[in-house]
Amino acid sequence: MRSDTTGFWTPVALSADLPAGTVIPARMAAGTIALWRSQTGHIAASADRCPHRGMSLSHGFVRGEVLSCIYHGWSYGRAGNCLRIPAHPGLTPPDAIRVVTHDVRDTGGIVWVASGIPAGDPPDLDGFTPLRSLTADADRAALALAAGAQADEDGRLVTNIAGQDLCLLLADQPEGRTLIHVLVRSGSDAAARIAASRSVERLRRMAESASHKGGVQ
Amino acid sequence: MKLYDYILSPSCYKVRLMAALAGIKLDLRAVDFHPGLEHRGPDLLSLNPAGSIPILEDGDLVLTESSAMLAYIASLSAPEWLGRASAMETAREQQWLAFSSRLTATLGGARLHEMLLRPGDIAALQAGGVASLRELEAGLVEQRLAGQAFLVTDRPTIADIACFPYVALAPDGGVSLDPYPAIRLWSRAIRSLKGFIEMPGIHRLHELKPEPHLEQDEA
Amino acid sequence: MTAQTTLQQAMPHQAPPHQAPPHQAMIDEWYPVGLVSQLDRSGRHTALMGEPIVVSGDDAGNPLVTGGNGRILPVKVRYGHVWSSLGTPTKDIFSIPEADQPGRRFVDVGVVRVRCSPLRAVENFLDIAHFPFVHTDVLGAEPHTEVQNYTAEIRADVDEVWATQVKFYQPQASKSASGGITTEYMYRVPAPTCSVLYKTCPPRPSEWDVITLFVQPLAEDLCDVWPWMALFDDETSMTDLIHFQQMIFLQDRSILENQIPRLLPLDPGMEIPTRADLTSIAYRRWLKRHDYTYGAQLVAR
Structure with missing residues (x-):
């Protein structure tokens, strides 16, 4: 934050x-x-x-x-x-x-x-295109652990899953939940997009499972 | 065609909605489900030993499963509502029709518990409802990525009608729909269909009509 | 976000005996707790203002209401419902003379649970301006949205809130209505969580149909609503009458569960009423005057 x-x-x-x-x-x-x-x-x-x-x-x-x-x-x-x-x-x-x-x-x-009054414009997404949004019953730390990468101060987390670059924009929600916007490399075809959607479902499951076991502080 | 109906039942609403979209007029017979528990009385049990509603009667045919009723109505007068153009369509339609019973068991159970005080393990019902909604959301996301706005193909089918009511009424059972953008768009597409009718808990999309104005002599 | 109360959470709470309970004025009121027609020996396990209660009937059909520690609570049978109180009511249950009038049909609509303040449920019942948007094509329809001037007052002699000369255009005012009519209404609030509505009776223009909303406060933000009706209508089946009223109330339910805050704000700065809300203004004033504040929010948070 x-x-x-x-x-x-x-x-x-x-x-x-x-x-x-x-x-x-x-x-x-x-x-x-x-x-x-x-x-x-x-x-x-x-x-x-x-x-x-x-x-x-x-x-x-x-x-x-x-x-x-x-x-x-x-x-x-x-x-x-x-x-x-x-x-x-x-x-x-x-x-x-x-x-x-x-x-x-x-x-x-x-x-x-x-x-408040932001000093500048929203961050640039450098070559990534939005795919879908989903909500995880897990916080930013649990998602970072599951993704094997940290989010920057804008909540932007770049990772590579199964050979595919993914950018996750994380936004904190009430009650320890996190809103995840999933972005893929611009120009990805339909099969790659569907694969990315499934990858993030898997990532969410891992993060939630870790959170519910109390494994993430 | 006679439908044993309850105004607050999402399963009965599936049949009313499909009939309205197909342009079929139903003869509605109101069942005192709540508070009277008429569906568990001897007359209706003799028609449907499972003790559930809706029940659809057409001549000698008696149907007690809403998915069968949707298929019957569509086959009779709206075949474009059946996904039969390919093996994949047929399979997807069956997939989501079967899935719809999970919505009934989870979201429907939560709704009956929270609204009409029926017994049940509310935490388990709600958790099951969330799991079902996530599955539906993921399915709809993949359909959109393939350029298709509905569950089976790019036009609505009976599978959409089978899933829509319990999903739209999830908040009645304390399950929020806020986290599901694909479900929101899909639900809106169904509610915008020509001939769509509401049930209590699903409000009219007032924006579909321009703001009406009083004529001078009416005012 | 307002904390949510479940019935399970609501049940264990009881006012500690050593301190004067808040909400004494509402504790001493009568509340609906069940349908007479559904009394049985096993009993309905429910709650009243946070205290678990059991509403049962003996073999002769006599109702019995017991509180959380097994104490016997006061009980009365009126208007198809069992009524009880956690305190010592100083008054009888309010009277509805039409309930004794020959020729009326009495309709037990059944219970519906709503996650909202019992006072919000009553206030919504007193409101007509929402008809075109929430009960579209039944109790109202655009462009007929205007609320004409009407009278609302706290009647000192009976100590009740009354609204009279309320008129509204309705596409289908009741199950028996066949087309649009301008319907006339009178509203009455004789108890903090109960309201009686008198409405144009198309089959008998000289009489009023009576539709009530009896609300059982389970917790400050959770209630069971028991609508009941006394109608002149010999045509419509009982089940159709029940379903019409359930349809109307279920259209309201999703509104009531999404108002913020869940409690009814009595601080005038919290919400902005207009002339159309005169009944609600009188109701809120009357609640405040009598310390009927269970389910109310007194100061903006």
């Missing part, structure tokens, strides 16, 4: 897993956010809680350029301001009704969300 900067980027999802017009929950170390992409492709991240009655916004829906809560349809723009309260169609919602938003970037096929 880095401690040197005022802010940092967390890789929360693959770009391909967030199509236009959808919202998904994304876990940051500090809590859950609602991550959404508008119909025209603009991406946004907000607190995962509608201020009206506390409903999780990641259960909501995206119509056009706004995110709406599933409970009462309260709608929010990308900047977090409330645009519509369906129970009162004639009312312009007061500016004070808003959700906290986070800076978000969509680069290298990964969606990154800012904690």
Whole structure:
């Protein structure tokens, strides 16, 4: 875990897993956010809680350029301001009704969300392409042990399994879990991609098994 | 075609959903599963000694396994929902149909325990549910890498319908779906199908329709 | 993240005898703990406000409720349910005069467990603005989302929360409704975890259908919900009536399990109500006034 900067980027999802017009929950170390992409492709991240009655916004829906809560349809723009309260169609919602938003970037096929104010851009992925994301019930140390390599301060771990280079982007989750984004060398064919997906399943199993035996401190 | 049905049963919903997608009208006979336990009563046990629902009756045919009902409905009026184009499709369809019973046993058991207070070892049911979801997620990832959006091929089949309900309702049993992006995309693709119907616990995708506005004279 | 309570975790807790229990006001209330029709000798092993209880019936069908240390708890039978209390109730169970009216059908909808505060479950029941989004094409539909002005008050004479002149457009208001109508509602909260809804009765325009939500608090963030109805409807089968109400409540369940925090915030700064939420505002005020705070969050955390 880095401690040197005022802010940092967390890789929360693959770009391909967030199509236009959808919202998904994304876990940051500090809590859950609602991550959404508008119909025209603009991406946004907000607190995962509608201020009206506390409903999780990641259960909501995206119509056009706004995110709406599933409970009462309260709608929010990308900047977090409330645009519509369906129970009162004639009312312009007061500016004070808003959700906290986070800076978000969509680069290298990964969606990154800012904690604090990061000094620079999200890290470059040098020739790697995202494959899939999965969650391990094991911490970073257990995964490093299973992979035989350490993650750098950005959570990037490069390893070679069965002759194949893999880059794992690790993001800490609550309750000792770790979100793993798996990247393969750009240009890998379908068979190599499927092999990589299976390799990481195996790696996760090893890390979890070690964690549950208490073998990893 | 008569379906002995319970509105909150994901297995009954499979049959209602398949019928809706195939354009078949079912004659629904509501069974008082909860709180009345009618499925364990003498009348329904004489129809299905296993004491489970759904039960599908069509003339002399009585079916008590939902996967068989899906195959029957698709064969009758929606053959494109069967994976029969190759040996591999046939095999994959059978594979996931059989897999769907593991979802019922794990996620379905957890849901009945958490929601309707049926007995069970909740930790084991939930752990089994997570294992099944991980297996499904891995399968869907590999399908996507092969350019296919559904379990058997690039179009939905009865195998998708057999797996969808217990997966979509996993949170009812305290099992989160958050860690499974491929399942999320697949589930969304199924919910977006023309003719898709919901059951309680699966909300309407409101975004599929533009925001409706009141006409002046309606307001 | 709010700590989750399982029933197993909830059961062992009991207020230590040497200190005045918190939530005394709610301890002295009556709560539903089972269906009369399902009483048996083996008993229903459940909980009330964290204390394990057993609800059983003898051969004659008389209910018996025992607490965690084997003590006999007060018991009453009313509205198809067995009611009990951990304390010493000073009042009888609230009255529903319609329960004695000839011609009504009484519907035991059955229990549904929800991982939420019992107070959140009641508040959701008092809300109409969610109908188009959660009960789509049944109790509401876009674009008919507007909540017209209505009246909500705490009635001093009966000490109950009441909302009246509540109107909403509904595509299928009940099992017997054949098309969209504007339905009129009255809501009543006579006990902290119980609500009674009076609703337009299409077959008998001069009467109201009665739909209730009786909530058994298992823990502050876990409850068993027992809906019950007293309807004028001679057409619909009993099972269809049960299923219609179970369908409605199960549509709410996934909302209730995803509200943050799980407890009902009574700090006005925590959530933002509008005019459509007048009933909820009155309910929260009434809870606070009576120290009905089991399942509530008093200060923002």
